[in-house]
Amino acid sequence: MSEKKEMVKEMKERLFLKRKHGLYRMTKEQLNECDNFCEDYKKFMDSAKIEREAVIYTIDLLKKNGYVEYKKGMKLNPGDKIYRSNRGKAVLMAVIGTAPVADGIRLCAAHIDSPRLDLKQNPLYEDNEIALFKTHYYGGIKKYQWTTIPLALHGVVCRADGSKIAVSIGEDENDPVFCVTDLLPHLANSQMSKPMAKGISGEQLNILIGSRPFRDDEESGAVKLNIMNILFEKYNITESDFISSELEAVPAFKARDIGFDRSMIGAYGHDDKVCAYTALRATVDCKDPVHTVVTVLTDKEETGSDGNTGLCSSYLEYFIHDLAEDLGSDGRTVLSASECLSADVNAAFDPTYPEVNESNNCAYINRGVVITKYTGARGKSGTSDASAEFTGRIRRLMNSKNVIWQTGELGKVDEGGGGTVAAYIANLDVDTIDLGVPVLSMHAPYEVVSKIDTYMAYKAFMAFVED
Ligand code: MN
Ligand code: MN
Helix, strand or coil: CCHHHHHHHHHHHHHCCCCCCHHHHCCHHHHHHHHHHHHHHHHHHHHCCCHHHHHHHHHHHHHHCCCEECCCCCCCCCCCEEEEEECCCEEEEEECCCCCHHHCEEEEEEECCCCEEEEEEEEEEEECCEEEEEEEEECCCCHHHHCCCCEEEEEEEECCCCCEEEEEECCCCCCCCEEECCCCHHHCHHHHCCCHHHHCCHHHCCEEEECCCCCCCCCCCHHHHHHHHHHHHHHCCCHHHHHHEEEEEEECCCCEEECCCCCEEEECCHHHHHHHHHHHHHHHHCCCCCCEEEEEEECCHHHCCCCCCCCCCCHHHHHHHHHHHHCCCCHHHHHHCCEEEEECCEEECCCCCHHHCCCCCCECCCCCEEEECCCEECCCECCCCCCHHHHHHHHHHHHHCCCCEEECCCCCCCCCEECCCHHHHHCCCCEEEEEECEEECCCCCCEEEEHHHHHHHHHHHHHHHCC
């Protein structure tokens, strides 16, 4: 190489932003660790399809690691590990740091709800000797994607007498599954000429659940009766019990490796369980943190964070106030000194659909965890735009701990947009930035993430909570 060429190469190395595949920056041992970590993640995905199950899994893991249920007024000391469930649908956990709580907490926030089909309150009906459930979709879905795939049913039913039963059908190999039917192409001329958004309507997302009448009665409604009888025998519920139930139809797929090289994971609900799991593991694995660590796994993000289990409610604030007081400070002092990683996924560049992204500013799979300074739509509406100072601080932290990371903006300007819980936490006067895993086919029944990015999310939360 000529001297000039050498100089140009050196200048590029020194002056340009480097964006490359994470593999080039990982040792063999790290890659092994990464793949092992992802085996645990897949197990979590298979046992926590809905928010309630994610809470059960989380509390179980916390208890095994010495966490105790927090009661306001508890005497708290550095190293103590506590948790609080919010109605079984969201969960908060904390590790008390060695520094005074007034120095602020390290907060990680991820959500454990994912797009799905909820059963309506009066879901069961029979039409021409076919039994179906009416649904109301939850979160942002492309409706056509939810037809003709195996569905499982998860949730709870609160019976007339006040007792509650948990339901999970369709995950075990021997369980039946359910599905939404679609038209055969031969008779779909009219459907196929509609724009995609209108091809399948919300009221067509009816779930097929049965087709045999009760014994050999020829009464009308005998198929519905047969279903109700099965449900009564198995769960001791009657039709009116659906009124006080939360039953969620989710894809019956298991988490699987994707690709000949097994570099990716396909699963339902990576958004946002991939950040929930990695943040949870980092919280559990962190040793003697300086700052008090709080991690919240929340519900209702996909419908806008409203309701008492969503982050627009005061439950997170109350928890921090309680904690602050029990540690001899006050809530607002603690909040104002705190920092938050709003842990949510971002869109990954898809070579099949390059037109929606701006290539210099979108996230790519395998280039590490994505740091997103702002989300929102149009002129940055509905976002917390993290400050240059805080972005700089997180950037330095990630670099100092060798976390492989990249930046990512959700699509081209004016292409669409979206938001996370970052804005609600920043509104509490907390320095907040989005950090998460890039996802292919986000909000589809089967989403894809890279193992390297998943592992790097864990490393990023680890760096943050131990800082
Ligand atoms: Mn999300
Ligand atoms: Mn989402």
